[in-house]
Amino acid sequence: MKRFQSALAVSPVEDGEGGVRTTPVRPPEVTFEDETRFHTPRMKLALVAGVLPAADNRDWTVVARVGPSTRLLKAARLYPFTLQGSFAAFLDGERLHLRLKLDDNWSFFRSRVLVEGPWERPEAVTPAWVIEGLGRPVPVDYCFD
Numbered sequence: 001m002k003r004f005q006s007a008l009a010v011s012p013v014e015d016g017e018g019g020v021r022t023t024p025v026r027p028p029e030v031t032f033e034d035e036t037r038f039h040t041p042r043m044k045l046a047l048v049a050g051v052l053p054a055a056d057n058r059d060w061t062v063v064a065r066v067g068p069s070t071r072l073l074k075a076a077r078l079y080p081f082t083l084q085g086s087f088a089a090f091l092d093g094e095r096l097h098l099r100l101k102l103d104d105n106w107s108f109f110r111s112r113v114l115v116e117g118p119w120e121r122p123e124a125v126t127p128a129w130v131i132e133g134l135g136r137p138v139p140v141d142y143c144f145d
Helices: 083-099
Strands: 009-014 020-025 043-053 061-063 106-116 124-127
Touching: 043 083, 043 124, 061 083, 083 106
Parallel strands: none
Antiparallel strands: 009 020, 043 061, 043 106, 106 124
């Protein structure tokens, strides 16, 4: 049986005369055979579509489930990470651009997201560019079989 044990820790204890002294405290021992379970909801890649201004790429708008524009990703419409999903996201981003009557300083985008939990009611939707450490959605050409 393997055991993991760290160095002794020090804990302050009153010495009875109003002062404080330190005594070594042994941390609990942890065995690798302990029952440890880790659960995370099922995750999959998806796409969202939207528009962003050329001047400030951090200000972006995605297509919402109910139709109007929103900057909240939790209200974004999800598209499958497939060729058809990519086409649909592209067209909806273009429609959003026209519906909002935006000028040529705005462009539409498709962006990858990581969806956690069921597709119909995800527990979390995280933009891939956030996980990758980027400051904004970046245009990416996807190649699907």
